[in-house]
Structure formats: C-alpha cells, structure tokens
Amino acid sequence: MRLLAPLVVVLALLVSACGGGAPSSGGGIAVALQFPPRAGYAFDADDGALLTKLGVAEPLVALDRQGDPVPGLATSWTQEGSSWRFVLREGVTFHDGAPVDANAVVTALTYVLGRPAPPRAIKGIGLQVAAEGPMTVRATTTAPDPVLPLRLSSGTTSILSPAAYATGQQPSPIGTATGPLRMTEIRGTEGATLERNDGYWGPKAASARVDVRYVTDPQTRELALRSGDVGFAEGLPETSKAGLQADPSVTFTEFPSARTILLQLNQSAPPFADVRVRKAVTTALDRNVLANQVLGGSALPASDLFGPAVPYGATQAPPAADVPGAQALLAQAGFGPANPLRVRLWTFPNRPELPVLAQAIASQLQAAGVDTEITVGQYDAQEPEVLAGRYDMFLNSRSYLSDYPDAASTLSSDYTCGGSYAIDRYCSPAFDALVAQLGIVTDPAARAQLYRQAAGMLTTDAVGVPIVHPRNTAAEKGVTGFVPDPLDLRPVLPVLAPAG
Amino acid sequence: MIGLALRRSALIPLVLLVASAVVFCLSRLLGGNVTRSVIRSRSLASAPDPAAEARLAAELGLDRPLRDQYLAWLAGAVRGDLGRSFTTRAAVGPEVLGAAGVSATLAILGLAVALAVAVPAGVLAADRPGGAGDRAVDRLGAVVLAVPEFVVGPVLVLVVAVWAGWLPALGWGTPAQAVLPVVTLAFFPAALAARLVRAETRVALAHPSTTTAVAKGLTRRRVLAVHVLPRSLTAVLAEAGPFLAGTLGGAVVVEVVFDVPGLGRLLADAIGSRDLPTIQAGLVVVLAVALVLTLATELLGRALDPRLR
Numbered sequence: 001m002r003l004l005a006p007l008v009v010v011l012a013l014l015v016s017a018c019g020g021g022a023p024s025s026g027g028g029i030a031v032a033l034q035f036p037p038r039a040g041y042a043f044d045a046d047d048g049a050l051l052t053k054l055g056v057a058e059p060l061v062a063l064d065r066q067g068d069p070v071p072g073l074a075t076s077w078t079q080e081g082s083s084w085r086f087v088l089r090e091g092v093t094f095h096d097g098a099p100v101d102a103n104a105v106v107t108a109l110t111y112v113l114g115r116p117a118p119p120r121a122i123k124g125i126g127l128q129v130a131a132e133g134p135m136t137v138r139a140t141t142t143a144p145d146p147v148l149p150l151r152l153s154s155g156t157t158s159i160l161s162p163a164a165y166a167t168g169q170q171p172s173p174i175g176t177a178t179g180p181l182r183m184t185e186i187r188g189t190e191g192a193t194l195e196r197n198d199g200y201w202g203p204k205a206a207s208a209r210v211d212v213r214y215v216t217d218p219q220t221r222e223l224a225l226r227s228g229d230v231g232f233a234e235g236l237p238e239t240s241k242a243g244l245q246a247d248p249s250v251t252f253t254e255f256p257s258a259r260t261i262l263l264q265l266n267q268s269a270p271p272f273a274d275v276r277v278r279k280a281v282t283t284a285l286d287r288n289v290l291a292n293q294v295l296g297g298s299a300l301p302a303s304d305l306f307g308p309a310v311p312y313g314a315t316q317a318p319p320a321a322d323v324p325g326a327q328a329l330l331a332q333a334g335f336g337p338a339n340p341l342r343v344r345l346w347t348f349p350n351r352p353e354l355p356v357l358a359q360a361i362a363s364q365l366q367a368a369g370v371d372t373e374i375t376v377g378q379y380d381a382q383e384p385e386v387l388a389g390r391y392d393m394f395l396n397s398r399s400y401l402s403d404y405p406d407a408a409s410t411l412s413s414d415y416t417c418g419g420s421y422a423i424d425r426y427c428s429p430a431f432d433a434l435v436a437q438l439g440i441v442t443d444p445a446a447r448a449q450l451y452r453q454a455a456g457m458l459t460t461d462a463v464g465v466p467i468v469h470p471r472n473t474a475a476e477k478g479v480t481g482f483v484p485d486p487l488d489l490r491p492v493l494p495v496l497a498p499a500g
Numbered sequence: 501m502i503g504l505a506l507r508r509s510a511l512i513p514l515v516l517l518v519a520s521a522v523v524f525c526l527s528r529l530l531g532g533n534v535t536r537s538v539i540r541s542r543s544l545a546s547a548p549d550p551a552a553e554a555r556l557a558a559e560l561g562l563d564r565p566l567r568d569q570y571l572a573w574l575a576g577a578v579r580g581d582l583g584r585s586f587t588t589r590a591a592v593g594p595e596v597l598g599a600a601g602v603s604a605t606l607a608i609l610g611l612a613v614a615l616a617v618a619v620p621a622g623v624l625a626a627d628r629p630g631g632a633g634d635r636a637v638d639r640l641g642a643v644v645l646a647v648p649e650f651v652v653g654p655v656l657v658l659v660v661a662v663w664a665g666w667l668p669a670l671g672w673g674t675p676a677q678a679v680l681p682v683v684t685l686a687f688f689p690a691a692l693a694a695r696l697v698r699a700e701t702r703v704a705l706a707h708p709s710t711t712t713a714v715a716k717g718l719t720r721r722r723v724l725a726v727h728v729l730p731r732s733l734t735a736v737l738a739e740a741g742p743f744l745a746g747t748l749g750g751a752v753v754v755e756v757v758f759d760v761p762g763l764g765r766l767l768a769d770a771i772g773s774r775d776l777p778t779i780q781a782g783l784v785v786v787l788a789v790a791l792v793l794t795l796a797t798e799l800l801g802r803a804l805d806p807r808l809r
Contacts, residue, residue, distance in 0.1 A: 032670075038542050038773070040588035045542035116555035117539050120546055170589045188595070189769070190672070190761045213671065215759045219654060220670055224759075227661035227669035350772075380537050380774070387548065413547040421547035 028209035029479050029498055032221045034235035036189035036214030041173050043156050044115035049403055052155030054194060054212065055205060055494035057177040060086055060105065060137075061153040066311065067405030067487050068444060069149040073100060073159060073178065074137075077149050079442075083140040084148045090135065092201045094161035095175045095182045102131035108159040109139075111171065119156030121403040146442040147406050153489070154403040180205040180494040189214055194493065206481055206497035225250070231479030232496055235472065238298040244475050251476045255484035256469055258309040258401045260302055261354070263345075263361060263465040268389040268425035271333070271341055278462035280329035281393075284368035285361060286321035291468045294360040295353055299468035305455045306400060306407065307469030309486035312448040314455070326368040335369070342371040346386070347395035348379040357467060358395050386423050394423060397470070405487050406447070408438040411454055415463065426463045501802060508795045516788055520577070523783050524570045527776050534562055534774050538586045541773030560586055573780065582784075583777035585770075596766065596781040600789070602672060603762035606754065607747040609678065610685030614747075615736070618690045622697025623724060623732065626705060637694045644691035649750050653684045653757035670759040681758040685750050689743050696739065697732050704731035741797030745790065 039045035051057035062072035074086040092100040109129045112118060126142030139148060151157070159178065164171035173183050180200045185193035194210040213230060215221045218237040222244070225233040236244065236252075244252045265272040265281065272278050287301040300307060304314030327336075335341040345362060347354040355376045362372035372393075386394045402409045412435050413419045417427035434454050441447050458464075476482050481495045528534070535553040538560070539546055557563045561572065576583055582593040625634040660680060661669035671677045704710060705728055713727045752764025763782060770778035 038544075038587060040585075040590055042542065042589070045587075046544055047542075116559050117543070117546070117549065117552035120543065123549075123552075188761060190759070213759070215670060217756055217759070220657075220757060220759055223654065223657045223662060223669045227657065228665065229661070229669045229671070380533075380540070383536070383548075384533065419547075420549065 027207055027498060028211065029207045029232065029496055030211040030213065030230040031479075031493065031496065032213050032215040032224050032230040032233040034214075034216070034218075034221070036216065040170060041186070042170055043112045043158060043160075044117060044119055046156075048112075048119065048156030048158055049154065049489065051158060051173055051177065051183075052179075052489070053492050054179075054183070054192070054210075055181040055491040056173055056179045056183045056194060057155065057158035057160065058179050059153055059155060059157045059159065060088075061149045063153050063405060063487070063490055065490075067489070069153055072153070073105070074152075079144070079146075079148075082142065082144045083138055084145075085132065086137045086139065086152075088135040088137065089201060092178060093199060094178055095197060096161050096163055098161045098163065100159065100178060101134055102137050104162050105129070105137050105159050106131050107162050107165055109157060111165050112157060119154060119403060120409065121151045121154035121156055125151075143439070146438075146440060146447075147404075147408070150404045150406050153405070155489070156403055179491070181210060203494075205494040207493075210493050210496070212493070225475055225477055228477065231498070232474065232476050232482065234474040236475055238296050241298075241473070247477075249477055251480075251482070253474045253476075253482060253484055254471050255474075256300060256307055256309040256486045257399075257472045258307070258487055259397060259399045259470050260305055260307060261299070261357065261395065261397050261467045261470065262305075263467055264386070264394040264396055264423045265462075265464050266386075266389055266391050266393070266423075266425060267463070271335070271343065272392065274333050275462055276329045276333040277335070277341065278464075280326040280333070280368065281365065281370070282462050282465045283322045283329060284326035284370065285364050285465060285467070287318045287465075287467055288320060289364075290357060290360055294357060295468060298473075299353070299470045302466035302469050303459075305458055305466050306451060309469070310401075310405070310407070310451075312451040312455075313469075321364060321367075323368050330369060337369065340369055340371055342373070343392040345372050345374050345393040345395060346382055346391055347374070347376055348382060349376055350379060351397050353470070354395050354397060361395070361467070387421070389425050395467075396423065401487060401489070403489075405489060407451055408435065408447075411435050411438070411451075415454075415458060424464050426458075426461065428457070428461065431457050431461075501799065504802075505795070505799055508798070512788070512791050512795070515791060516784060517574075519787050520574070520780070520784050521570060523780055524573065525566065527779055528566060528569070534586075534776065535560070537774035541587050541775070573777075577784075582781040585778050586775045587773050588775075592777045592781045596763065596778065596785055599761060599763040599766040599782075600785050602760060603748060603751050603755070603764060604789075606678075606681055606685060606751045606760060606762060607744055609682045610751070611689055611740075611744055611747050613682055613686040614688075614690035614693055614743075617686070618693035619697050619729075619733070619736070621690075622694040623701050623729060625694070625698045626701035626732075627720075627724065629702075634698070637698055641691040641695055644687050647687070649684055649688070649753040650757060652687050653680070653754060656680050656684055657757075672758070672760040677758075681754045681760055684757070685747060685754050688750060689747055693736055693743065696736055700732040700735040701728055704728040707731065738797070738801040740800065741793045744793060748789075 037047045037050055039047050041047045041051060058073055060072055060074040061069045064070045073089055073092060075089050077084055077086045088100060088102060094100060106129050113127060125145055128140050130138050132138045141148065160171050160173060161176040164176040174186060180197055181194040182197045183192055184195050191213040194212060196205040196208050215224060218235055221233040222236050222240045224230045244250050265278050267273055291299045291301040301318050303316055303318035306313035308315050330341060345358055347358045349355055358374050362374055365372050385391055400407045400410045413421040415426050416432045416435055434450060438447060438450055441450060474482055478499050479496050480499045481497045483495055535557045536548060539556060561569055573583060585592050621633065621637055625637040628634060657669045657680060660667050667679050668677050710723060710727050713723045751762060754760065755762040755765045767782045770782060
C-alpha cells in the first residue's frame, strides 16, 4: 500500500497543477465540432466549407440568413450572357498582408478548377476565370449559368493568398486566408487554433481566440461541454437532450438540417416499376411515428423531399399510415396473402439512425403484408449495386444542397433520366423539362416555385419515400452568440463570445 | 541468449517484408472502387464521376499494375518514405509514427499505473488470505474484469470531470489530460495482474527458501521484499508482452472515448476512407511493434527463468 501513496500524491499534484479545462479565459473560447477536416483542409474536399464555417476563409460571395447571395470579397456582380463580372472589395488583405486583387482570385480559382475532382459547386459548367482589371474578375461558363454567384458562395471556392499556391503542395490556410478568424495552428484532425483578425474588413470576431477541437464521438462532445472543457458543442446525442435542456447553465438549440432520409425504390425492375406498389409502401409507412417515436424527436417527419431548412420546403406533417389503403393498392398490383410481396431493404451503419429506421420500416411494412429482408452493409460496396439498379429498397441519407444553397444539382443528379446518382432510376421527360428550367431562371422566387413543383412531382409519382429530415443540435455553456444555420453554409465561430 | 537475440532479430525484417506485401495486396483486392471511396471520403455527397475518378487514379498511381505499385512503395519504405495519404496528401510516416507514439505512451503509462497498484495489492492479498485485501482483489477484481473500457471511461469522466470538475474530459497533450485515459486503461490489467501476483506470491510464500528465511528470524517485510516479491514479479514480467498487447487493444477504445490522437483512431479513420498508404504504414508499424515485443518477452522470460534457457 505504500506504493499507492506516491501515486496518489502525483495524481493530486497533476490535478492541482493543471486543473480542469476552462471554456473561456482572456476572451478565448473552446469549441467541440462534429466533423474533423477530411483532407487536410483541401478546398477540393468538404474542408473548404469547414474553413468557411470556422470563419477562416471566405469565398467571393457571402450568404444572408435566407441563403441569398450578398457581397463578400466581391461587392457586386452582373451577368452578361454566359459570363459574370465580379467587382472585388477594395482594401482587403489576406492574413499574410498581401492584397486581395483580381490576380489573387484568379490564382485561387484556377487552382481549385484544376484539381482531379473539382468541387461540386463549380464542376461540369466549364467555368473559366480571368482578371479583367486590377479589381475585376470575369467568370465564364459554357452556357449561361443563372446561379453562378451562389456557386461562388461555396466555401470550396474560398480565396487564399497567392503565397499559399506557390509552394507546389496543397495550399495551407495558416495565415493565408481573409476571414474574421486567422488560423495559427493545425493539430491534424485533433483540432486547430484560431485568433481574431483585427484587420478584418467586416464585423470583428467576438472572441480573441478560439480553440477548435474535433470530437467525433457525440457522447464525448456532451461530456466535454458539461465538464466545461468546451463552451460550445454541436451534434449532441439525442439521449442527452432532456438533461441539457434542464441544465440552467446550458443553452440548448435544435434546428432543421437540409438533409432527408429517403427510402429509395428501384423503379427499373419489379415490383417497384409498378407505381401502385410504390404508393402502397408510401401509404403503409407512418413517418410521424418514425420521427417522433423511433428517433425520439431527433428528426422531423418528411412529407416532401425538401424540409423546413429551405424556404420552399414542406412544413406540413405527412399523412398517418393507411394500412387498408396500402393493402388495397397491393391487391390491385397482384399481391396479397396468397402472393405476399417480398422485398430486400439495404442500408448502411455510418449514420447510426439508418439501421434503427430500417427495422421500424420493416415492421410497419409487415403490418401491410410486405415481407422485408434487411441487409446492413458498407455503403461503398452497396453504391455500385444500387446505381446499377440491382436492389429493391435502399434507405439513404442525402443532403439536398451541394455546397451552396441551391438544389438544382441534386435534382439533376438524383432524379433526371441521365442523372449520375439516379438511384431510384426515375425517368420522366416532364420532370427533366422542369429541371431544365432551373438552368435558365434567375429569380429566387421563381426558382423556389420550380423546386416546389419538382418535389410535388416526385411525391405524385411516388419516387421513393422521404422518411424524415434529421435535426441538428448545438449547446453553449459559458459562451453566447450562437446563431443556428439550417443550411450549414455560413460562418459559425466568429459570432461566438465568452459569456459575461 | 545473444545468439538467439541476433537470429530472431534478423528474422524481423523478413517477416515485415512478407507481411507488407500481403497487407498491400489484400487492401487493394478487397473490392470496391478505391478512387470513388477516396473522393467520397474527401467530399461526402459527391455523385459518381468516372472522369474525375480516372484523373485521381492517375494522380495516386492506382492506374498502374499492382506489382509496380508495391515495388514503388517498397522502394520508398526502404528510404524511410512510407508514402502520402490518399485523403490528406500529407506524408504518412510522421503521421503514423506520431500516432503510434501517443498510443505507446498511453499503453505504457496505463501498464505502469496498473502494476503500481496490482503488485502491492496482490502481495498484500496473498500475505493475508481471507483478509480485506484478499477479498478486495477477488471481488473488486471480478467486477473490474467484467466492465469494459467504454463503460469505465465515460463513468470516470462523469464523476471526475463533470461532477467534481477536477480534470479535463477530453484531449491529449497535458499531464492533466492524460490522467483519465491512463487510469481507464489501467483498470483491466490492474485487476488481472493483481490476481496473477496473488497466485504467484502464494506459491513463493510456500517455497522452502521462504520458510528458511522466516526461520532465520527475518522480518516479515524483509521476507516479502527479498524472497517473495522477486519470484512473484518474474511471472508478471514474463507476461509483460501479452499485457502490453492487451493494453494497446484497450487503448483503441480509450482513444475514441477521450479523443486521444492515437494509432487506433488513425487506423479506424483510414480504413473508413480507404486511405491505403495510411492503412499500410499503420499495420506495418503495429506488426513491427508486436514482433519486437514478442522477442523482448521471450528474452526476458529466458533471463528471469533459467529453466527456459
């Protein structure tokens, strides 16, 4: 037991010397974010959007709360046929002191356009950029593009200092961006340190220093917040919701996300080539139960492809299950007790809610007389099969915005006849014509109307079943200022400040 | 002993060479489209794009024959260059070695704390059979052995970090951040080692040399320290290799629970994104450590127990 005494003393000294974590000190805060950088902060990966979220890097165009384009590094833009002219903001400098000018913008965008797999926001449109004057950039596309400013609001098109691209290596955001927070240290996928950019052209960051920690485990994020290790955490586990809401020192926020969990149905083969069978499945499912009971309220029941995260998304609850109606539809299609419908349902475990939902869906379908065989496998192995139409039902989770607040590319890739991600294998000339209009229409209200029509058409044709829209969560403790962003495209950290 | 050490050491590079070839081939023949997986790991919602996949395959060298890919990797490895990550494009060697260092630190500290608790507890339990110490080692040990790290860790965080506020709940880099992961990791080997020490101490206490020492009038403390403890420790040290290997296994769970940037977490992420160079380098490093530990354990056993020579 004598050996224990020194050990206890050492531990006690460590505790007293080092103490626990502190959410804020000297104007600094610590935050726990859900998703670490995937590719060392590469702009041709999702990390470009992460850098915008951190408030480190900025694209030419910013977004307002409604997701409409507003001046960022560019102050104005005008369309002339298949090209757009962007006028840059005067007097802006990168974190390394270099001026933001047309040449710097062209260098940055040319780099990202030249990557083997360019960002979704700007690929496939033949985008080319050139300096038209010291502070003017001309962006040209193969065909007139009505939403180029929105595309250039994507974090993946952020602009770094020319010095970042001169190394021949992947450009580093340390000291080379323009945002209200300057990245001073990268700790791999563990975290990063940010400091306020006092020379920022817009509103200054509310915290002098932000210690960013990437914590992939939701329970660990919750414990880190509750212990005071961090003052802000996102993506908290559903089981912690009640406890965090009851804690007076914690501000808990729940908000919609631009994501839909879909039950995709293979229309290229029986039985789902028959619209009556697809409608029977839709009718047999009670999406309110799936959202509120099976997922415990961590998602909203979906009545449409688009949810409340976007202005054109549906907000009404879907109808309750109608089992007799589903059985009648199945009977019309030739299925019944003597000839029960047997189908396979595939899903994957990367999103833990999917296998749970798959079980509940199978149970609800069973009530209507549909036998379902569930397979939970790896997405990478399933994707080629479902894209080739070798499946029955696929429970998938899909964001309907692609790096910028416009759903045209998702509608095109997922639901048009030649779509590259057309898992449902839906092909409707009328729908394709509708999506084609999105390539012409510029007016946001008119585009929103087209989105409503497109979603309505998918519902009418029973193209899969939108099951739920997952909700995002965030909590603050000793930190204030969080503004939820359902689009998940705007800067989050610059507005967070130590409380008091 | 020296001859054995040299012979076994010479075999290690050969085993690593064969293993590296097997790992290289298996990781590339697992099926699926590697370039598509890499693109998805970098950009999650991307739709398939054969042209982009072809460009990326060319950039990563995945369009070359498997033999050429392996030989290029081997030539680099011989020079100390383990390649670049498919996802981050960063050099894999420093990343893997850094993470391995964190895991090794965690495992060694965990084992040290475990032994610091287990050895005195085991000796005390054996010295007074049926006493409080003996009952504690027996019953508490059974409970600890039944509770995995992913339960112990969050409970410790809840009590020590959340309720008491004494220590940080996550992270790595400061002594305070190391305490909870190390203690969590120490639980299981401490319970196991305490039982082993207790059993060995009982055998040592019954040994004629111990009886002679007692008859000579040596104090109980001296008998335990000089005649009993070395015999007990021999058994424990002989098991140090398997203990450390088991602790490294537990470290993977602890790394996730406490957000520690170790090798387990790195490999799990790499497997998820089909980052083949990181998987390759990580597994080769793990294998190298296992081989060295096995050899060290064997040599230690022979050094401590003349019957094995």
